[in-house]
Amino acid sequence: MRIPPQLRIRFILLAGLAALLLGFLFMWSGLYSVAASRGHWAVTEWLLTFAMRNSVKTHAIGIEVPPLGNADLVTLGAAHFHSGCAYCHGAPGVPISPIARAMLPPPPDLATNMRPWRDRELFWIIKHGIKYTGMPAWSVQQRDDEVWALAAFLRRLPGLDAAQYRELALGGLAVPPQSGQSLATSETTAPAVGACARCHGAGDARPASALVPILHGQPAEFIVASLEAYASAQRASGIMQPVARALAGDDFRRVADYYAALQPPAALERPTDASAIARGRALAENGDPAALVPACAGCHGQEALKTYPRLAGQNLAYLLNRLRLWKNGLAPATATETIMAPIARALSDRQIEDVGAYYASVDAHAGARR
């Protein structure tokens, strides 16, 4: 039987509408189960995984990978992995939480069971997260440098045993065993997830990673202002925001007072390029008026406001990273970043290296006496 073309089109349209309506009715009825407990059919699972893998691969094309072998990067990534990722993904000596294991899909144990992703694909997943899986995006999208730290750590993760992992993630921090009573009645958790010292060091210990700033001897006002800026999500850091958020009440002031009273730790190794240090010193003391760069010492010397950080003896890698973040466009959000960001943008790449070398080379003890 021949159907006239007009009727055929009408039939197709009607059929389509009916299918939509049926689909809607099916959802409306609630017959479909969204239970995580039931899992997917094998075919659905295959399809979803297939789509996810290809999506990651396609979207990661064109991402440039920085060198990831750097120990500072790995250590910083390890510390954040421990507080942000291990709950769901486990780690050597840290089993996946049974609660996380009951998610759909269950999060993979990355220590034993990571897909052979490329570096850039790992970066993309950490930065953007994966829809419908519970994998969150990096909470601060401007901080690619932090995402790379985590990617660098994931490259190291499969080869680690429990002791090595603890050393990396806890920065050698010894957590004293708690008494039964303390365990039973306090909220403190044994892994010391929130401890500042894991990354920033404490006592006479330096930060485990040179990408992390030395807080010893910084003005308490500066530390409090920074913690407040992180906790209110003003200052951009996917690593610091959750940590600062976990502190409460007078914690900021107490922890700031603690670090402010510490003596600066002894330097591990100081920059040695004498000419770079001399150029950096000239810049720090006199600025570069032609390039509209004021003298650093005007705001970072000992006499400056206590809401400004002191730079003498600071970690070189941290100084460079911070200045480059602003130079490469990190939007200033806090009141002090608003002052500093345009200055950092006015610095040349060479000047950033020079001034970093200078401040890292200054003896913080001598600086404190000045």
Place this chain on the structure above:
Amino acid sequence: MSGTLQSVLAPHGPQAGQIATLAWVLFAFGAVILALVIATIWLAIRGTPHIREALARERTIMVFGLALPVVTLTILLFCGVWLTRAQTGHTDDAMRIEVTGEQWWWRVVYDGPTPATSANEIRIPVGQPVDFTLKAADVIHSFWVPSLGGKVDMLPGRITRLRLTAERAGVYRGQCAEYCGGPHALMGFNVIAMPRDEYEAWFVREAGPSAAASTDVERRGQSLFMAAGCGTCHAVRGTGAAGAIGPDLTHLAARGSVGIDTLPLTADNVARFIRDGQHLKPGNRMPEFRIFSPAEQTALVSYLMSLR
């Protein structure tokens, strides 16, 4: 002193007068030419065949269409070149002021045994020819005080000159007359012509340091000024603040405006410019300082308003 003047057609000095005269001659001559052209068009349409034939002759075109414009424009060119030379040279007996155009303010240095630095306001004695040495720190700016004289570009890497004389006391407004980036429109300044004795008295004060902070609040403000790093960009002579990046603030409170001629000088406006400078003058080179508590801000502003 009456209101602020900014008009080519209201000259208040010999240089501006010459330019205005030339301009009026130019307008008059232009009006004659225009009348001539209209008459010719009318004749070309309505004239007798004899006149129309005369108009279409090659000789007419050569005389009125070629020779006349060449001659008149050449005369004009010579007048203009002569005027420019007369007004942009320097003489030895004139007073000298160096003005540097920067994004987006004017650095003013009064020549003398001890050069005095100021910003965004130029004071001159009445009747005294003043030779301006004009420079640019970053991009091309243009220095123009319409009521006193011509417009001269300030070019990076070059020095240009201009002589101005004010015949009467008054406030003459100047503008940057070459687009120089974002807040170009907010790059104005005042030239204040004063009787010579007043000028001498003013200059003695201007060349000296600012009075030391006298009250407790002012002293608190001064130590904040130093601790917050203001002195790294701004100079206050007589104190440790010796920054050369931004305008000299030694006698800020004796000037009429804040934010490089953006707002009239009041304590409130100084506070606003420190806190909200990027809203008041978007793109200006001073970062906003929102770090001060209200009490600190009051102290800082009291100090700044004491810099007379």
